[in-house]
Amino acid sequence: MSKLPVLEVFGPTIQGEGMVVGQKTMFVRTAGCDYSCSWCDSAFTWDGSAKDEIIQMTPEEVWERLNCLAPGNFSHVTVSGGNPALLKNLDGLLDIFEANGVAAALETQGSVWQDWFLRIQDLTLSPKPPSSLMKTNFEVLDDIITRLMDAGRLANMSLKVVIFDDKDFNYAKDVHLRYPAVPFYLQVGNDDTATENNENLTKKLLDKYEWLTDKTAADKDLNNVRVLPQLHTLLWGNKRGV
Amino acid sequence: MSKLPVLEVFGPTIQGEGMVVGQKTMFVRTAGCDYSCSWCDSAFTWDGSAKDEIIQMTPEEVWERLNCLAPGNFSHVTVSGGNPALLKNLDGLLDIFEANGVAAALETQGSVWQDWFLRIQDLTLSPKPPSSLMKTNFEVLDDIITRLMDAGRLANMSLKVVIFDDKDFNYAKDVHLRYPAVPFYLQVGNDDTATENNENLTKKLLDKYEWLTDKTAADKDLNNVRVLPQLHTLLWGNKRGV
Numbered sequence: 001m002s003k004l005p006v007l008e009v010f011g012p013t014i015q016g017e018g019m020v021v022g023q024k025t026m027f028v029r030t031a032g033c034d035y036s037c038s039w040c041d042s043a044f045t046w047d048g049s050a051k052d053e054i055i056q057m058t059p060e061e062v063w064e065r066l067n068c069l070a071p072g073n074f075s076h077v078t079v080s081g082g083n084p085a086l087l088k089n090l091d092g093l094l095d096i097f098e099a100n101g102v103a104a105a106l107e108t109q110g111s112v113w114q115d116w117f118l119r120i121q122d123l124t125l126s127p128k129p130p131s132s133l134m135k136t137n138f139e140v141l142d143d144i145i146t147r148l149m150d151a152g153r154l155a156n157m158s159l160k161v162v163i164f165d166d167k168d169f170n171y172a173k174d175v176h177l178r179y180p181a182v183p184f185y186l187q188v189g190n191d192d193t194a195t196e197n198n199e200n201l202t203k204k205l206l207d208k209y210e211w212l213t214d215k216t217a218a219d220k221d222l223n224n225v226r227v228l229p230q231l232h233t234l235l236w237g238n239k240r241g242v
Numbered sequence: 243m244s245k246l247p248v249l250e251v252f253g254p255t256i257q258g259e260g261m262v263v264g265q266k267t268m269f270v271r272t273a274g275c276d277y278s279c280s281w282c283d284s285a286f287t288w289d290g291s292a293k294d295e296i297i298q299m300t301p302e303e304v305w306e307r308l309n310c311l312a313p314g315n316f317s318h319v320t321v322s323g324g325n326p327a328l329l330k331n332l333d334g335l336l337d338i339f340e341a342n343g344v345a346a347a348l349e350t351q352g353s354v355w356q357d358w359f360l361r362i363q364d365l366t367l368s369p370k371p372p373s374s375l376m377k378t379n380f381e382v383l384d385d386i387i388t389r390l391m392d393a394g395r396l397a398n399m400s401l402k403v404v405i406f407d408d409k410d411f412n413y414a415k416d417v418h419l420r421y422p423a424v425p426f427y428l429q430v431g432n433d434d435t436a437t438e439n440n441e442n443l444t445k446k447l448l449d450k451y452e453w454l455t456d457k458t459a460a461d462k463d464l465n466n467v468r469v470l471p472q473l474h475t476l477l478w479g480n481k482r483g484v
C-alpha cells in the first residue's frame with residue numbers, strides 16, 4: 001500500500017478561502033511542491049525546514065488519525081500542501097472517504113494532472129501570478145481544465161488566483177478570460193506571513209481586500225467572479241494548525 | 243405593467259454573505275417586510291423611516307437604472323429587502339435579466355412562496371432565530387423547501403441562519419437537521435448596527451466569528467455546514483449603499 005508524506009493533520013476547523021469558504025473541514029497537509037513561490041505561506045512543506053515532521057502514512061493511518069482527532073465530528077476533509085497533485089496515488093484515501101460518506105477538497109496550482117482529480121468534490125486550481133516569480137505552463141493547465149470539463153466536473157471545480165499587485169490582477173483577468181466557464185475566485189494575498197501582530201495584519205488585509213473589490217467592481221472583464229479574503233488569516237493570523 | 247417598490251439600486255459591489263459570498267453583484271433593494279426582527283439591519287425598508295425614498299419602478303426602469311449605474315459592468319443582480327418574496331410579480335424583471343444573460347440572487351426569510359423562486363439562480367432562505375423575536379412557520383418553510391427540491395433546485399438554494407447567542411445556535415441546528423440535504427450556512431449576527439466605530443466593530447465581529455466557528459467545529463450535528471461572517475460589514479461597517 002503506497003504511503004503519503006503527511007506533515008499535519010488537524011481540525012475540525014473552517015476552510016478559510018476559495019470555493020467552499022467557511023466549510024467545516026479537517027485538513028491533511030502533505031509535503032512537497034514543484035514550485036517555490038516567493039510568498040508561499042506554507043514553505044515549510046517544501047523548503048526542508050520541517051522535514052523531520054514528515055510522517056509516511058498509509059491511507060488507513062491517515063483515516064485513523066482523523067478519527068482520533070475528531071471522532072464522528074467531520075464529513076469533509078481538505079487535502080492541502082505543498083502541491084498534493086504530486087501524489088500519484090491518492091485513490092486509497094479517497095476510497096476510504098467515499099466508503100465513509102466523507103467529501104474531499106483539494107487545492108493545487110495546476111502543474112500536474114492526476115486521474116483522481118475526477119473524484120475530488122471541491123477541486124481548486126490556483127495558478128500562480130507574476131509576483132510568485134513562477135511561470136504558469138498554460139498547456140498543462142489547458143489540458144487539466146479540458147479533461148475536467150469533458151468529464152462534467154464544472155460544479156466541482158474552480159479557479160483561484162491570489163493577488164498582490166496590479167500585474168497579478170491583470171494575470172488573473174487573462175486566466176478568467178481564457179476559461180470563462182470555470183467558477184473564478186480572486187483572493188487577497190497575504191504578503192506578511194511572518195508577523196504576529198494580528199490586529200495590524202487584519203487591518204492591512206481588509207484594506208487590501210477593499211482595494212481588490214474596488215478594482216474588480218470597476219472592471220468589465222470581471223463581472224462573473226467572486227472576491228474573497230482569507231478568513232482564517234483574519235481570525236488567527238499566521239498561526240499554523242488552526 | 244406591475245411596478246416594484248424600490249428603495250435603493252447600487253453597485254457593482256461584492257455580495258458580503260451567504261451562498262455566493264464574494265460575488266460581484268448589483269443590488270436592488272425593495273421595500274416592505276412581513277417581519278420586524280429585533281436586530282433588523284435594514285429596518286428602514288419597513289419601519290417607515292425611509293418611506294419617502296421608495297420609488298415605484300417598472301422592471302424596465304429598474305433595468306435602466308442598473309445600466310445607468312454600471313453600463314456593461316455586471317452580470318449578477320441581488321434582489322434584497324425587506325422581504326422581496328412579498329412581490330407577487332417579479333417575473334417581468336427576471337424576464338429582462340434572462341434576456342440579458344444576467345443571473346439573479348435573492349434572500350427571503352421563507353414566510354411566503356412565489357412561483358418565481360424557481361427562476362432565482364442563488365436563492366437564500368433565511369429563517370429567523372429566537373433572538374429576532376419572530377416565530378418561524380415551519381409548515382410554510384417545509385412547503386417552500388419541498389417545492390424547490392421537487393423542482394431539482396438544490397444547487398440553486400441554501401438555508402442561512404444568523405446567530406447571536408446559544409439559543410439561536412440550537413435553532414440553527416434544528417433547521418439543519420430538519421432539511422439535511424439543503425446547503426446550510428451559519429452567519430455571525432451583527433448586534434451593533436448603529437456604531438460608526440468600524441475598527442471596534444471589526445474586532446467584535448471577528449471575535450464572534452471565532453466563537454461561532456469554535457462552537458460549530460465542536461458540534462457533531464453540524465458537520466456539513468459553512469460558517470461565515472458578513473464581509474461587507476468587515477469592510478464598510480454599517481454604511482448603507484456599498
Ligand code: SF4
Pocket residue numbers: 033034035036037039040041042043045081082083109128
Ligand atoms: S504552489 Fe503553493 S505550496 Fe507550492 S510554493 Fe507556491 S504557494 Fe507554496
Ligand code: SF4
Pocket residue numbers: 275276277278279281282283284285287323324325351370
Ligand atoms: S426578515 Fe429581514 S428585512 Fe424583515 S425584519 Fe427580519 S431582518 Fe429585517
